[in-house]
Amino acid sequence: MMAINEDSSIFLDPPRLPMPPPSPSFNLGFNKSTFTYEELAVATGGFAEANLLGQGGFGYVHKGVLPNGKEVAVKSLKSGSGQGEREFQAEVEIIIRVHHRYLVSLVGYCNADGQRMLVYEFIPNKTLEYHLHGKGLPVMDFPTRLRIALDSAKGLAYIHEDCHPRIIHRDIKASNILLDFNFDAKVADFGLAKLSSDNYTHVSTRVMGTFGYLAPEYASSGKLTEKSDVFSFGVMLLELITGKPPVDVSDTEDDSLVDWARPLLTQALEDGKFDELADPRLQGNYNQQDMARMVACAAASIRHSARKRPKMSQIVRALEGDVSLEDLNEGVKPGHSSIYSLGGSFDCTQSTYDADMKKFRQIALTSTEFASSECGTSSTDSREMTPSRQPKPK
Incomplete structure (x- = not known):
């Protein structure tokens, strides 16, 4: 898959732009920690480029450290991405149902002040x-x-x-x-x-x-x-x-x-x-x-x-x-x-x-858009097909 450092332009810190309001049926009423945007900004060093783990059609994933020392991966929704919003809602609705040793765990979320983010456990050894x-x-x-x-x-x-x-x-x-x-x-x-x-x-x-x-x-x-x-x-x-x-x-x-x-x-x-x-x-x-x-x-x-x-x-x-x-x-x-x-x-x-x-x-x-993943989290491009750029089997 495309390495995330092929184009340094994607590493710009995501601006804090207002996002479209959540769908009326979108309810995050599950028993997980809630975070403010400010708390996650501090945890990720202001969503610094150095902490960027990956990006896709939905937005960005940054590594963060919570006040208790726990390392997390913060997945944020790109502003104005309709497909990204659907994927975000789908991921929330799915992930709240699962808890298993071999599935990445959800730590919490942010759904306030126009920001939608999911906070996952950080898996340190890439993919x-x-x-x-x-x-x-x-x-x-x-x-x-x-x-x-x-x-x-x-x-x-x-x-x-x-x-x-x-x-x-x-x-x-x-x-x-x-x-x-x-x-x-x-x-x-x-x-x-x-x-x-x-x-x-x-x-x-x-x-x-x-x-x-x-x-x-x-x-x-x-x-x-x-x-x-x-x-x-x-x-x-x-x-x-x-x-x-x-x-x-x-x-x-x-x-x-x-x-x-x-x-x-x-x-x-x-x-x-x-x-x-x-x-x-x-x-x-x-x-x-x-x-x-x-x-x-x-x-x-x-x-x-x-x-x-x-x-x-x-x-x-x-x-x-x-x-x-x-x-x-x-x-x-x-x-x-x-x-x-x-x-x-x-x-x-x-x-x-x-x-x-x-x-x-x-x-x-x-296609000019690719899915990418790196450094302990993964991302899915919003296009209907995402190709690989690896060599052909010989």
Whole structure:
């Protein structure tokens, strides 16, 4: 993803401009700390450039220190951003429902004097994207990659299956996985999340998210389910396995990581050899059984048919070694499931997927706005598609 320091002009301190009044239905009546603008200005050093962590379509995120010494990330809404206001309201309505070890926690908020800000716990060790794809950094060892995958899967399983109503994150990607200094992971950024219900098979919505991570049925129809998140998680698993980014938008004919990896996943699961898939920087230093579990989970998660993808709780158990890989695949041999519609609402043919991905890639190429995240928080651009600028898998 685009580094936040590519254009220093975005680092200007956000002016304290009045924002449009909150919607009449927008109620922040939850049991969290409230802050004044002045308190958060002091905490962030006047929203200083030196404390800027990231920016996106919604506005800015700054690091702050509260009077009690607690470090926080202060997410402020950009003045006059209609989409940003919707994302802010959605994030509040979502985040008040969740509390889990592997989800970033809300500390409090400011909703006074025309200012709207969310105050999150500060996660100090930047993002998974940074540590996987940043230049000149130590190679992340395989046990750490497996633990990050498991932590993230547990956080997603919680919002998919244990929250009422259920929550679909809609923007699972490496830059939205934050790491502490022990490399424990937390899922962040619920600005695009949607509430779901047991009474409905899907949520129909505009296609939003990050290019390279979008599930094919969601990209082609806008019909969103928990299995859309599962696909995105599968792409992230592939990043952890291969060390490669999800897509390169510099050439409309280049394959995505998913397209590149699919035949290799099938072959690896058949012959038990993972060297062609595994990040060469690991130099073969990985546990074969653990790698087999990660590869099987990735292969099952990126199936064309949403109905045939596992639930996140199944992925958790598979990564922990508590279920056989046959149970994960439910009798479907990797690489042999039908990609054509069998009457379900969320299957997608390969030809439809390829056509839509070509269209979305063209959109991404002409886009001038990017999502960015850095230094312990993440942000989501307000555009409907946010592309990656990483090199193509080789």
